[in-house]
Amino acid sequence: MPLVKSRVQCDIDFDRPGRQAAFLRAPNSTNTSGWGTVQIPIFVLKNGVGPTLLLTGGVHGDEYEGQIAISRLAQTIKPEDISGRLILMPSVNQPAALNQNGTRMSPIDGRDLNRCFPGNPTGTFSDMLAHFIDSAILPHVDVAVDMHTGGHSAEFALCTVMHAIEDLELRRKTLAAATAFGAPFNVIFSGVDEGSTLTSAIERRKILCIGTEIGGWGRVSLEALRIGERGIRNLMQHLGMTAGTPDTTQKSGGPGTRHMVVPNPSCYSFAPSGGLFEPCQLAGDAVEAGQVAGFLHFVEDLDRAPVALHYQASGLLWAACGPGRVLRGDCVAVVMQSYE
Amino acid sequence: MPLVKSRVQCDIDFDRPGRQAAFLRAPNSTNTSGWGTVQIPIFVLKNGVGPTLLLTGGVHGDEYEGQIAISRLAQTIKPEDISGRLILMPSVNQPAALNQNGTRMSPIDGRDLNRCFPGNPTGTFSDMLAHFIDSAILPHVDVAVDMHTGGHSAEFALCTVMHAIEDLELRRKTLAAATAFGAPFNVIFSGVDEGSTLTSAIERRKILCIGTEIGGWGRVSLEALRIGERGIRNLMQHLGMTAGTPDTTQKSGGPGTRHMVVPNPSCYSFAPSGGLFEPCQLAGDAVEAGQVAGFLHFVEDLDRAPVALHYQASGLLWAACGPGRVLRGDCVAVVMQSYE
Amino acid sequence: MPLVKSRVQCDIDFDRPGRQAAFLRAPNSTNTSGWGTVQIPIFVLKNGVGPTLLLTGGVHGDEYEGQIAISRLAQTIKPEDISGRLILMPSVNQPAALNQNGTRMSPIDGRDLNRCFPGNPTGTFSDMLAHFIDSAILPHVDVAVDMHTGGHSAEFALCTVMHAIEDLELRRKTLAAATAFGAPFNVIFSGVDEGSTLTSAIERRKILCIGTEIGGWGRVSLEALRIGERGIRNLMQHLGMTAGTPDTTQKSGGPGTRHMVVPNPSCYSFAPSGGLFEPCQLAGDAVEAGQVAGFLHFVEDLDRAPVALHYQASGLLWAACGPGRVLRGDCVAVVMQSYE
Amino acid sequence: MPLVKSRVQCDIDFDRPGRQAAFLRAPNSTNTSGWGTVQIPIFVLKNGVGPTLLLTGGVHGDEYEGQIAISRLAQTIKPEDISGRLILMPSVNQPAALNQNGTRMSPIDGRDLNRCFPGNPTGTFSDMLAHFIDSAILPHVDVAVDMHTGGHSAEFALCTVMHAIEDLELRRKTLAAATAFGAPFNVIFSGVDEGSTLTSAIERRKILCIGTEIGGWGRVSLEALRIGERGIRNLMQHLGMTAGTPDTTQKSGGPGTRHMVVPNPSCYSFAPSGGLFEPCQLAGDAVEAGQVAGFLHFVEDLDRAPVALHYQASGLLWAACGPGRVLRGDCVAVVMQSYE
Amino acid sequence: MPLVKSRVQCDIDFDRPGRQAAFLRAPNSTNTSGWGTVQIPIFVLKNGVGPTLLLTGGVHGDEYEGQIAISRLAQTIKPEDISGRLILMPSVNQPAALNQNGTRMSPIDGRDLNRCFPGNPTGTFSDMLAHFIDSAILPHVDVAVDMHTGGHSAEFALCTVMHAIEDLELRRKTLAAATAFGAPFNVIFSGVDEGSTLTSAIERRKILCIGTEIGGWGRVSLEALRIGERGIRNLMQHLGMTAGTPDTTQKSGGPGTRHMVVPNPSCYSFAPSGGLFEPCQLAGDAVEAGQVAGFLHFVEDLDRAPVALHYQASGLLWAACGPGRVLRGDCVAVVMQSYE
């Protein structure tokens, strides 16, 4: 007879007006602290009438812009500033966020939290945490933004992301929300390993959900942070939670977000072997099928010529992956195309 | 009676005209290979009369642009293209370069090779390798370029670097060589932990020496690679090893390299504690003493306000350090100022 | 069609009179021993008529007093000394017990065995072991004592422990057994992470179950060992397995065990951040709500004042946790109060 | 609602005639490559009419002979050479095969892939891979050979292996196939930890299945490789996939395979404690119950006499385990006896 | 030509009156922070005329009482409170003190800092730090107290410690200082591995030096902290740095410190093999040569009797070592005897 309720404790009363700041306490027995807990900050602000918006950052510990944007919001916004309810989780994967200089994977169980949904209350730490978010947080939510970046793996053309949701009405609303967010791009894609991600879990509950991919290379991008913080403000206005009109002007001069799509596997390029990868374009650049995407150098060999990797689809470079040295099977480029 | 000669084997005859490509074989006894060796590529090209230029890349395994530039040169240049001698070591710290996706530190002994000079033939692997380079390679060299980047720690304003060499004639020649290299900046500085670096070892032997800091954030920068490859071509022309005139035009529109200096410790900013660092400027931006350099966020806490860190010197931001989460004592910014 | 029967082998015939000493053989495939096994000692003694008493030690490898007490008993008691059946497992979590100087967690899978019940025959090593104990050992048992200490995490006021069992008749019998055991305290509590512990698994099977928390700080406490060994003798007398009357006199002069309770979360104190924790009371001391429980020192900082942590409930200090340096979220104190 | 379909991608069309060579792409999110994949080679050759034969090697990464034999076959055999279908997976457990100098266990999750069947699409990497093989590959298969060796744990008398299959017709066919394979021995056994192995998964699907145990001691055995490569040729002839008659002559002069059995646990000897194990016989030697199997030496002690370990069954030494130093519970010898 | 000056930076002006609080900055190049530093707090207070007293804590990171006592002093004492100069280093081995829950060894180089003196400016991190303390701090010092505990290895009878200094005048002064400190015991001993400790380095410079061994078992002892804090106050009074008379009354009722000695190796007991050690006395108890010091239990075996270990010298138990499970060669007890 296994456990079914979560072992994570949380004192938040989601129905109470005003501001609450608390820690989720997730038990984490270790060699030096048998009754230790991992403390995960959560903030809930409730005022008047309006939707519930969940903002999550740091699902991967080394994706910083969302953590900064949501943490700053949590420390500055007041209940009276909004109509509706805000649930803010600036740094969900605390063990990964505090690990060394920030890592994608949880140091407790070596898992990627964003491959553990909908989770398991008696599984590993990441399983348990995923289960709590899915079963105890998501039922309160109308709209969710899960903020990601390229981490140490890649730099993305600044964008919101969404899946090709089957429910057309929800898809329409999601496109509208992404348009309001106002990133340079909004990308409709079906990711590697979908189904076990947080955004998949959100969608299964018919909640309006967008993600972001802003920044990367394991550093904080100033422009990505600007887009992320503006996007949150824009979205709250779009949802009627705050007054004002979204500002979606683009640096490129365009009036707003370009909608893109990653239609099929030919948009992905993988490294056929390990090597030192020299890319030939930047994220956002136009690329042609057949064009050289980069060279794989073998600096450990004497006279082994570099191998040229080619794009297999035309469009814009969405993800500039391959942080220098790549391993065999690593993704080195993803191309996006216009969404009609 | 300890050993004094190197345990590293190398079949190169430095005096032979033409092209030689070989491995240094550095012994590395391990649990599964008692007589194993680490193979480090070295290329020597000799033709006619002229100086000996040593190019080294990958002294830190996660600094990629130099590795690519020198490896490409080694595979394409022919002896008849030059007057003099080229010694090319594209990826000096092979164990670090091949470690995971590339690391700064050697996985064999956990040391930073660039803190091990002049080395020790009976020390750890990095000590042994440093000693071989110092004692067996440097005596053949007239001019050396050691190509670095910010690795995973930082992004630098694209630059060559040099120390404030006491021998004024050598300093003048070094400035001239850096000017010919033609990076946007040339920075005269006294680094953290000087004396145990490769460039310090080169200078102790009265060899003309410049370094580079091009790129960073653990990825390959296209512009940094362009500057690095052009710089090598420029320098060979400057030294009379190849025909032609250095091209030092700058993207900024300027005619050439700006000479800068990091005069004292007030140019460095360190993190007073661990946290998530949000920088406020990009490498190359103008900054003022007292200006906010960035904010240290505490996304693990409920209501702990961010801490603002301020510049203590005015100038241009040379090193944008602090890749997201920083640890206490990490360098987060270095400012450079105009040289005269 | 996954496996459902245990992969652990055990040659014990639980119905055979006399003494049997054997190893459980739990398969453990490793890089150097594909068909290796972990050997876990088990002793069964059966004679005449009487209940079956299970004694378990070393469920956490660094909790030593139970291991010593049960091991000594196993080597000295003879079948003719008892009426009924004794099942002795002195050191259940062998991989943890033999790991370095003893650790709480299993080195094989990094799990806390006492968070893995009722287990899973095809899960990790700890899952498999928990499943065997639950499904193959517990069905033979009438009364169980699971002997714990504070391990490296804490020192407890010497006590037996039990849960607030819903079946009132079983609760009454458990209180009587704990009274007979005769530790200074008997504590009724609902632990962190209940449900997945061995004692929870025992209770789900309606078996009379008590635990102990005797000793801690990662060392063997002479007084804790004395209480533990006396308690086992007392309990066997109470159950009619051996002749004689329990001796429950206390060093404090009291006639017997004080029954205590940990009624709610306010009895627990957690560290709000990492630091060096200086406690202000010893386990067993009387404390008042609002009193300073200890100071969190920041010896890594220059002028950051210590933070005082306060008790939130009055009573006696049950668990003096926080072994010097604590991590954020670590439990540092638990208070117990009189029962009734 | 957890995932049920595999996250592993494979572009093979199993019904297409001719030769296909492709990678299985198994997602493997890591700190430096969030969208990374593990690439596992698979070759399918189809021609005319005939059974489907699956050959798998490298289920344990440090078992080399099968990897070499199947890889060589995959690179040399042509569709027109066969009647039927060949599915070749030379190196199934790629992460283990490429780990250091090859390891038994997967470096990704620390699991033994051959204890993970029938797998789980949302479990660890090894679980996911086992599930894919079981659910996406096996349904295409009529006959399977899973090629193992003693790895670093043991050396086996060169043999095929099979279980005592309950379906007598299938058992008869399996014996015939093993006879055709023509290894010196064919051993019917019930392994440690059966049920979770690949061969168990194959048998559950009523597929004719044989294994091999050829070689060991962590090195490539020339004779084992010869037997393995000949056995594959023999089996294809036996199945009518290629022309010709199996050659089963033995070095011993015998005409063919000796069928053996490991009837019960008395055939296994385990180390009662850690020590340095000196065996007294080679794999294949005749042994008697009561004979000394080897000595456990305690070279860390001053005057502790070696402990003699004795065989508990007579027969031939099948597995010479115990690679020098053994840990307590390690298997040191397995005896086989004549079948019938 | 290796480096000879320290690479550690320190802005303290030791001759400046008043209070200075600063960090030593020790360079520590890592994979994610090439120019990172370790920050070690140092406080200097100078006023009027008087000796210079150095107090060091945390040379081993898991020895807490000294760290707390000196940190508290550093935050509360004012220059005007003293005559002379105080140099306070509350937590010398910062990397070890901040490692997990505190460790003895440095996580940077795996070394015991207290086995690295007099150090080496170009050695490992611990070598470099030892060299800085020896060469840059000690020359300013007249009297030094290095505060230790039993860490995770042992509990000591609360004491100061000193060596049998050859200079009789210095020995007399040291005995007087220890008497003033007022711990229950003062122990004259020649440690394991002397010569490479900080106190040995201090003595080589003819500085009056005492150590402490107060507390242990990896926890903070309230009584040990009381003795440590009182001892510092007492010593400053004894040296004339503050007004007042030392209070050396003992809990035992005695008027002051008992002087003891560990005259020879027979006072040490080592574990002949690994096992679970049950001690029979507490630190401070009287013991006799030949008496049982404890039992080594083999809870992993079925019928292996415990081994009794005996004292080889009479006296009082100084160090109760052997934290539960011991490894072969571990020290389990040290006996002290009356001095004179």
Place this chain on the structure above:
Amino acid sequence: MPLVKSRVQCDIDFDRPGRQAAFLRAPNSTNTSGWGTVQIPIFVLKNGVGPTLLLTGGVHGDEYEGQIAISRLAQTIKPEDISGRLILMPSVNQPAALNQNGTRMSPIDGRDLNRCFPGNPTGTFSDMLAHFIDSAILPHVDVAVDMHTGGHSAEFALCTVMHAIEDLELRRKTLAAATAFGAPFNVIFSGVDEGSTLTSAIERRKILCIGTEIGGWGRVSLEALRIGERGIRNLMQHLGMTAGTPDTTQKSGGPGTRHMVVPNPSCYSFAPSGGLFEPCQLAGDAVEAGQVAGFLHFVEDLDRAPVALHYQASGLLWAACGPGRVLRGDCVAVVMQSYE
């Protein structure tokens, strides 16, 4: 003023007649045992007049035959059996010998003890141990045998080994001793990394020294053990320490040892890249320059043909290296040739 005398303690009186069995106690401070020691068995037997013979085993922890042979000798030989002095160290590198299932490298410092001679009393653990052996043991020795095998790296044709000693008289005596030892081969070679080995340290002291290379592949070879034990008996007879005549008959039918030489680097073959190595000959087989030594397979690739590696010298295969998967730079074969 650094330490110069060894920190290792040893109670042996080398001049005392009779048998002494003792532990060297080498201090090893760890996180859980600050005053811990590593205990290394040493046996000294002295009787009458004769030379001093030192036998060392286990300098690499995973080389087992020497450990068994010397340990057995130490437990069975009596002083009255010999004339002269025997110093027996069956398992020199105890930390490596007891590490997991035995490793070549020391787990304490990650070093190869046999690359640390003549050692350093204040260096790492291996440095300290090498220094003790060189400075405290070797001065007592006339003849030394250091017993090695191929460990996990290789299998050698069973042999004694020696260097081409410059002192011709000593070379003659060494050849005579090797002839008396009676292994199938005696090989004169100049190893990888000579100078820092134990045998080099022995030779520097003008002591007659032979090594062995018997066995390998990380297992105990029965024939190698037989040769090793017989060789020790033979050598003692040759030296006049025991009565009798050496028995040097060979399985091959030859009358005695064949003397061989490894004259130059062309005898060594290295792997040009990582791969799965299939050898084509066994140790002892005759090989020709130009013949295929083996194939490097790339089982991770789809259609990459194996690479054939060729011998560059003719002779007999001395070392069959390359245990399955090799890393780039690993030695895969060494050829020996007839000596004169």
